[in-house]
Amino acid sequence: MSAEPRREVLATPFELLRAASGHPMTLSTTDGEEVVLRIPTPEEYRETVDRAAEWFRENGLPIPDPPSDDVIRAVLRPLPGGPR
Structure with missing residues (x-):
């Protein structure tokens, strides 16, 4: 490959x-x-987490617990303000 x-x-x-x-x-x-x-949207983020879990599974590694909905919302929250 x-x-x-x-x-x-x-x-x-x-x-x-x-x-x-x-x-x-x-x-x-x-x-x-x-x-x-x-x-990303929360759904897109969850899809990424699912793909990562599949990679861990395929490589024989323990799969970390997925983040909670609260954690996902916090991770995806836009930064306040930002440059204009």
Whole structure:
């Protein structure tokens, strides 16, 4: 199995803070493809947790307890304010 080439997105601190404040930002990969940086929805976050649990299972590792709904809401809460 060959590893896929690593793709990168270059983002300024301003763009990162805007996205973390709840404002989706359109950025470009280093090869020119546009992508949107945004906070995931709770459902998307849970899907990521499920994929991670599957990876742990496939690799014979103990699966950490999933985060509670309260923890997920706290993790996904946008930063207050942010740059304008």
